[in-house]
Amino acid sequence: MDKSSVIHFARDQFLYSSSLDSITIMIMAKKGDIAKMELVHGDPYDFKGSNWIYKTTDMRYTGSDELYDYYRKTIELPHRRTRYAFRLTDHEGKTAYFSEKGFYDKLPEVGLLFALPYLHHTEVFSAPDWVKDTVWYQIFPERFANGNKELDPEGTLEWGSEDPTPDNFFGGDLEGVINHLDYLKELGITGIYFTPIFHAFSNHKYDTIDYMEIDPQFGTKETLKKLVDEAHARGIKVMLDAVFNHSGYHFKPFQDLLQHGEASKYKDWFHPHSLPLDEQKVNYDAFGYVASMPKLNTKNPEVKEYLLQVAKHWILECGIDGWRLDVANEVDFDFWRSFRKTVKEEKEDAYILGEIWHDSMPWLRGDQFDAVMNYPFLTAILEMFSSETLEPTEFAEKMTKVYHMYPHTVNKAAFNLIGSHDTPRILTECQGDIKKVKQIYTILLTFTGTPCIYYGDEIGMDGGQDPGCRKCMPWDENEQDRDMFEHVQTLIALRKEHPVLANEGDLLFVHIDSEVVMYKRESANADAYVLINLGDNEKELSIEECVGASLLYANPETSFTDTLSISKRGFAILKKEK
Incomplete structure (x- = not known):
């Protein structure tokens, strides 16, 4: 037993709660080293004579990356407190107890165990409940649709007549978005994320002139209010971009x-x-x-007060549902704590999303953000499908690591993306291979988190790095990949119809070989299986776990009877009721 590789801390992703009467505990150990992982736990004040009363329960294996196995367990807390240790058994039957003070041959006294002294309501983390069921659509307003040519700035080009540059304008505005809300509704979208819409100089609007005014090219405050009202009437939330760095x-x-x-x-x-x-x-x-x-100097009280007024203003005036925070890791923690308090006081279920590209645990402890943009998810996708530097096994390991970076309560609200205004479009990343893009969307829309579609990706738009990824949306259906649209639409509909494909269940990679990736979504009432064939040949699979399952969706060449025959570069989604 390699004791040096056993990792647990009584905080962050290792110890967290989504209610006052339960706690979730996670531990990591060297891959393949532990035959059985158990949790020993009990109330620190619960004694019978001199004997501490405790329970022993099996930790649940939840996946492996290249170095570690992960185990997780949720336990009840009748009195909001607990002491606990882990009982490890290796493959030779040797056991050891792991506590806050180290390893022991037998269970040490209560004072040496890991401790949750008392769980307060402020320590219970939960993102707004509606977020976990949301499918986002990111809109770069200047390039989505021109609904009012009277707002066009001088020198505006005919829609889509030239390639995008850092300086040209095509006249996209908020009325254009209003005119196409039914398109988003048809696709199945339930949340819009806008890049900045406040008065600014550039076409991207990340260089704000006035945070209290809508850019004249896009419309007015009344236009935004109309858009929010029209979106809400269709069951669509609206999130704005806050450029406070x-x-x-x-x-x-x-x-x-x-x-x-x-x-x-x-x-x-x-x-x-x-x-x-x-x-x-x-x-x-x-x-x-x-x-x-x-x-900006966000430590300056005047700057801080001004920006917090901005945060409140657009919630109160137009009823927006959330803020995406640009370059969030370059702003001080104290400001974001004040920002959260201000926003939640105005709208308790507002979504606060940080743009951070790396490990973000310091911002996800319940006092700052509800979630971050899940760029590690995107990185793993690109490394397997675009650069092809990951084998299926390595992809599963990397995704498992991503999945365990944060508490599961955070994962449900994680903003999963496969492209944005800051990255080449996914079709271009995949060298124009639409089959790869369909596989990627199959993963995106069946993975834990809240998925986001970058405008136009659902109809096969291409484009390189900024500004190439910011083309005008083509509205002529003859210029759209309608088959791709229907694929995304079907996946969104399945996600809504079968909660096990969204955030109702857990996720575990269960079958990996040199060409196939398969993960299982588990819930109380059903299991679902998502399979991706990365090979250039048809693959026949006979998987014991899938016996009794039914085929929910697959590409036309894939079939499922006693065995699953999945076509080259194909995909399949199966479901088994419990």
């Missing part, structure tokens, strides 16, 4: 600092290295060293 060059406080230097009352709104400001040398902190995006 930095402002734009034309933001009035920054212009004041440029003009007045030391005499400016806004000197402490930013991070100047010296004054006067020098745009050529960029002698001030700026996002990505871009002179036109000066970093």
Whole structure:
């Protein structure tokens, strides 16, 4: 038994709760090392004479990555507290107890065990309940639809007449989105995520001029309110993009600092290295060293109050349902804690989503964000389907690691994406192979989390790195891949009809070989199986677990009787009632 590889801490993804009467505990151990993992637990004050009263229960195996096996168990807490240790048995029958103070041959005294002293309501983490059932659609407003040509800025090009550049405009606006809400409803979308819509200079609007005004190119506050109302009438939530890390060059406080230097009352709104400001040398902190995006000083009380007013304003004025937080890891924790308190006081079930590309546990402890954009999920997808640097086994291991990075309560609200305005389109990443894209969408829409579709991917749009990924949406159906549309539409409908495919159940990779990836979704009432054939040949599988299952959906060449015959680059979704 390799004791050095056993990992557990009484916090974060290892110890968490979604209610006041239960706790979920996770532990990691060297892959293949442990034959049986048990949890010993009990109330620290529950004694019979001098003997502590405890229960022993099996930990549940929940998957493996390249180094570790993972185990998880949810236990009841009658008195909101517990002490616990782990009993490990190796393949030779040798046992050891693992507690907060180390390893022991027998169960140590209560004071040496891991402790949950008392579970308070503030320590129970839960994202808004509606999020786990939401299918998002990301819209880059300038390129989705032109609904009011009177708003077009000077020099606006004919819709889709040229390739996108960092500087050109095509006239997309909020009325264009309103005009196509029925299209989103038909697809099955229940949430819209907008990239910035506030007054800004660029076509991408990440260089804000005024956070309290809608960009004139997009419409007015009344237009946004109409859009939100129309979306809500169709069962669609609306989330806006908050760019609070930095402002734009034309933001009035920054212009004041440029003009007045030391005499400016806004000197402490930013991070100047010296004054006067020098745009050529960029002698001030700026996002990505871009002179036109000066970093805001969110520790300044005036800046903080201004931005918190922005957060409240659009909830109160237009009824938006959430905020996506741009470059969230570059803003201080204290600001985000205040932001969460402010937003939740105005709308308790508002969704707070951080843009962080790496391990995000420090922001997911219940005092800041509800979730983050799941870029590790995207990375694993691209490495298997695009660069093909991952074998199926390695993909399963990497996805299992992603799945155990955060508490399961967080995973249900994780914003799973396969592309955005910051990445090449998924069809381009897959070198135009639509079969790969269909397989990717099969995974996206049957995986734990809340999935997001980047506008146009559902009809086969292509495009390279920014600005190539920001083409105009083609509205002529003759220019759309309707077969791809129907595939995405079918998967969304299945996700809604069969909750086990969404967030009702757990997830475990159960069958992996050199060409096939298969994972199981488990719930109290049913199991579902998702299979992907990455090979260039038809694959016949006889899987004992799938006996008695029915075929929910597959590509036309795939069949299922006693065995599953899955076509090359095919997919299948099966379900078995319990």
